[in-house]
Amino acid sequence: MSTALRVEGLTKRFAGVAANDDVDFDLRPGEIHCLFGENGAGKSTLSSCIFGFYRPDKGQIFVRDQPVHIASPIDAIRHGIGMVHQHFVLVPEFTVLENIIVGTQRSGWRLNAAEARQKLKAICDGYGLDIDFDAYVWELPVGRQQWVEILKALYLDAEILILDEPTAVLTPAESRILFNIMGKMCARGLSIILITHKLIEVMQSNRVTVLRKGKVVATLNTVETSPDELARLMVGRAVSFTITKPELKPGETVVAVKGLTAHGHWGEAVLKDVSFSVARHEILGIAGVAGNGQKELFEVLCGVRKAQAGSIWLMDEEIAGLTPRCLMDRGVGHIPDDRFREGLVSEFNVAENLVLGWQRSAKYRSGPLINSKAIAKLSRDMIAEYQIATRDEKVAAGKLSGGNAQKIIIAREFRHAAGLMLANQPTRGLDVGVIEYVQSQLLRKRTEGFAVILASEELSDLFGLADRIAVMFKGEIMGIVDPRNTTITEVGAMMAGRRQGTIQ
Amino acid sequence: MNQLFQEAIIVSILAATMRTMTPLLFSAMGELITQRAGIWNMGVEGTMLTGSFAAYIAATTTGSLWLAVLAAIVAGALMGAIIAFMTATLRVDHFIAGLGLNLLAGGLTLYWFQSYIQGRAQPTFSGFQDVAIPLLSDISVIGPILFSQRALTYVALLTVPLVWFLLYRSRYGLELRCLGENPKALDVKGLSVTARQFAAVMIGSALTGLGGGFLMLGFSDRFLADFTAGRGWIVIVALIAGNWKPKGVLVTVIAFAFLEALATHLQVLGAPVPHQLLLALPYLASIGLLMGVRFRSGQPTRLGIPYKRE
Numbered sequence: 138m139s140t141a142l143r144v145e146g147l148t149k150r151f152a153g154v155a156a157n158d159d160v161d162f163d164l165r166p167g168e169i170h171c172l173f174g175e176n177g178a179g180k181s182t183l184s185s186c187i188f189g190f191y192r193p194d195k196g197q198i199f200v201r202d203q204p205v206h207i208a209s210p211i212d213a214i215r216h217g218i219g220m221v222h223q224h225f226v227l228v229p230e231f232t233v234l235e236n237i238i239v240g241t242q243r244s245g246w247r248l249n250a251a252e253a254r255q256k257l258k259a260i261c262d263g264y265g266l267d268i269d270f271d272a273y274v275w276e277l278p279v280g281r282q283q284w285v286e287i288l289k290a291l292y293l294d295a296e297i298l299i300l301d302e303p304t305a306v307l308t309p310a311e312s313r314i315l316f317n318i319m320g321k322m323c324a325r326g327l328s329i330i331l332i333t334h335k336l337i338e339v340m341q342s343n344r345v346t347v348l349r350k351g352k353v354v355a356t357l358n359t360v361e362t363s364p365d366e367l368a369r370l371m372v373g374r375a376v377s378f379t380i381t382k383p384e385l386k387p388g389e390t391v392v393a394v395k396g397l398t399a400h401g402h403w404g405e406a407v408l409k410d411v412s413f414s415v416a417r418h419e420i421l422g423i424a425g426v427a428g429n430g431q432k433e434l435f436e437v438l439c440g441v442r443k444a445q446a447g448s449i450w451l452m453d454e455e456i457a458g459l460t461p462r463c464l465m466d467r468g469v470g471h472i473p474d475d476r477f478r479e480g481l482v483s484e485f486n487v488a489e490n491l492v493l494g495w496q497r498s499a500k501y502r503s504g505p506l507i508n509s510k511a512i513a514k515l516s517r518d519m520i521a522e523y524q525i526a527t528r529d530e531k532v533a534a535g536k537l538s539g540g541n542a543q544k545i546i547i548a549r550e551f552r553h554a555a556g557l558m559l560a561n562q563p564t565r566g567l568d569v570g571v572i573e574y575v576q577s578q579l580l581r582k583r584t585e586g587f588a589v590i591l592a593s594e595e596l597s598d599l600f601g602l603a604d605r606i607a608v609m610f611k612g613e614i615m616g617i618v619d620p621r622n623t624t625i626t627e628v629g630a631m632m633a634g635r636r637q638g639t640i641q
Numbered sequence: 642m643n644q645l646f647q648e649a650i651i652v653s654i655l656a657a658t659m660r661t662m663t664p665l666l667f668s669a670m671g672e673l674i675t676q677r678a679g680i681w682n683m684g685v686e687g688t689m690l691t692g693s694f695a696a697y698i699a700a701t702t703t704g705s706l707w708l709a710v711l712a713a714i715v716a717g718a719l720m721g722a723i724i725a726f727m728t729a730t731l732r733v734d735h736f737i738a739g740l741g742l743n744l745l746a747g748g749l750t751l752y753w754f755q756s757y758i759q760g761r762a763q764p765t766f767s768g769f770q771d772v773a774i775p776l777l778s779d780i781s782v783i784g785p786i787l788f789s790q791r792a793l794t795y796v797a798l799l800t801v802p803l804v805w806f807l808l809y810r811s812r813y814g815l816e817l818r819c820l821g822e823n824p825k826a827l828d829v830k831g832l833s834v835t836a837r838q839f840a841a842v843m844i845g846s847a848l849t850g851l852g853g854g855f856l857m858l859g860f861s862d863r864f865l866a867d868f869t870a871g872r873g874w875i876v877i878v879a880l881i882a883g884n885w886k887p888k889g890v891l892v893t894v895i896a897f898a899f900l901e902a903l904a905t906h907l908q909v910l911g912a913p914v915p916h917q918l919l920l921a922l923p924y925l926a927s928i929g930l931l932m933g934v935r936f937r938s939g940q941p942t943r944l945g946i947p948y949k950r951e
Contacts, residue, residue, distance in 0.1 A: 188829075210831040214831050226823065227826065228822040229942075231818075231819070240832045245812065246811050247810060247811060248811060
């Protein structure tokens with residue numbers, strides 16, 4: 138057997154646009170093979186075709202050198218292909234065991250859990266995984282939930298495992314454990330397709346296939362390539378990774394938060410005694426694994442969530458409890474993390490989205506009516522200034538790519554805000570080129586004298602941009618560090634719940 | 642009023658509660674199966690009405706009550722097939738599909754009824770009588786309440802543990818609950834979500850139709866327009882108030898049935914309250930419940946959301 142899996146000439150079109158164009162790919166037994174590329178390069182489409190979620194228009198798939206026809210996930214599973222999806226496909230209300238066995242039993246009325254338990258125990262022992270089969274999935278931390286996903290595939294005897302962006306939700310320490318498990322799986326003869334856009338992860342694989350705009354650009358042995366070469370192949374031009382940040386002296390304090398505490402739906406504390414301040418010419422980074430209170434912190438700061446205790450001072454005014462509209466009037470700009478649901482109205486066009494929230498402003502209305510002329514002019518200016526790729530200002534925002542949608546939000550907030558900019562995950566899911574652009578815009582605001590609060594799950598972003606980094610864990614700030622004399626490992630430990638000063 | 646009389650009335654109210662509960666319980670267990678599979682079937686009222694009508698036609702033409710029961714079950718399953726086709730196959734909005742079904746059922750039963758009687762006197766039938774369980778039914782108070790009921794009342798009570806077993810102890814139940822919580826988890830294992838939801842809705846609706854059938858065969862001797870009179874909506878309220886759990890639904894259904902039985906008795910006894918108000922009691926209670934019940938932890942996460950692969 139020379140290949141575990143081979144794909145020849147695979148083409149998949151959506152509405153005439155080729156998401157995969159004549160893709161050749163092969164996976165050797167026991168290797169980790171990366172699929173590397175930007176968003177929309179066709180990585181997920183390719184893996185969905187292999188797993189039987191999509192039917193390719195053209196091309197042939199071979200498993201262990203035998204041509205196979207994969208029409209649905211059941212065919213893929215029969216051929217020993219398993220997949221761990223980027224967004225876990227778990228039922229939180231079920232136990233670990235129930236999640237693994239649901240839909241796998243082929244005969245009998247009664248649930249047969251005993252046999253499954255035995256088989257799983259053997260798998261877990263083999264990989265040194267220690268997991269309570271009777272725990273509910275909602276009780277588990279995200280890293281463990283991913284184990285459940287992996288166990289689901291192994292339980293179905295997967296020999297080829299596709300992992301789609303598996304580290305997106307993990308702490309650095311959890312990622313290391315995952316790569317450890319992956320190593321063990323390969324040693325046992327499993328072959329792994331790893332989908333990622335993170336260079337650090339690519340460098341831990343055996344081979345890498347770079348995709349760009351649906352086509353294979355290159356397949357390389359990882360040891361024979363470099364991050365620079367891979368980035369160039371991915372984007373199609375040279376990319377600079379170093380962010381040049383001008384030295385600026387922080388000015389007066391713009392926003393000061395003291396003892397902020399907020400509760401969630403069920404009365405649980407989502408923010409616990411959070412305190413920090415940010416000055417002019419300063420970017421405060423917020424690090425943390427998704428779901429540790431960053432979103433709630435931003436919601437309180439921009440006025441859509443009530444705080445149960447604590448104070449927020451903007452310049453010389455207490456602003457806790459003010460409505461979002463009052464805060465906007467005081468110059469607070471907000472880039473939310475879910476751009477299509479909170480940042481924009483997808484059905485509205487670009488022009489409407491550019492004035493959203495400011496439609497009451499005298500600039501954009503004449504009497505009770507909307508001033509279309511003024512809005513059209515603003516839109517054309519903004520489209521030009523922020524290089525928003527759209528036919529014109531009348532295109533629905535939902536039709537634009539994530540990057541261009543983000544540019545609309547940035548244009549709107551930068552245009553109207555003064556003093557404080559809240560940016561939650563502004564670069565998440567964006568392509569390298571757009572990330573560079575967003576970062577440069579945030580630095581521009583810093584130079585102009587804004588105080589910026591920036592949350593990001595990409596630690597490299599924070600280390601490049603932030604003047605100070607506050608690390609959040611379960612709604613608390615574990616410490617505020619200076620990136621110039623702190624390592625990523627230290628911040629990673631704080632993201633997992635270690636307090637500043639307790640790390641040696 | 643002497644004590645004996647009071648006791649007789651209380652026994653009578655409770656016995657009526659059991660009888661009134663029966664159609665609601667069948668339909669609620671049916672809708673529970675449907676909703677746990679993620680399909681919010683708003684067509685309960687129409688499905689019950691069609692079940693009642695089918696039972697009436699079968700009872701008056703064949704004279705066999707058990708064939709009438711079968712007819713109600715089949716009619717329910719057919720209504721379920723329509724809902725399933727719209728929601729699971731075509732992925733239409735569940736509420737719109739249900740509202741459509743209710744309008745269809747109201748119109749069609751009336752139309753069929755008119756063409757069935759064609760101006761002649763409406764044929765009638767004589768419905769189910771009480772089945773007294775030997776010995777047990779002789780016990781005072783409890784006997785007449787619990788052990789001297791229609792045969793289907795006992796069956797209805799049996800469906801509660803059966804549905805519980807199906808949901809929580811069988812592999813079908815695990816898959817069914819998975820449909821309601823995260824259908825993609827079945828899809829990625831190569832199992833058809835559509836086929837399973839289809840089956841769940843048809844089986845659930847068959848039970849719902851049976852509920853409508855019993856309403857006809859256990860309480861009436863003839864068909865009338867809008868025969869079910871909103872009981873289908875009470876069933877939906879019972880599901881919400883019962884937090885989508887078999888036992889919870891049973892308790893709420895009994896509570897509704899008690900209110901209805903109480904209302905009819907108070908009316909007969911000539912209580913100094915307008916009888917329209919008494920008849921409205923279960924419905925008023927349901928409005929109160931919906932405003933009061935905020936606890937929805939048991940609601941299936943993907944209830945009412947058509948499944949699509951993204």
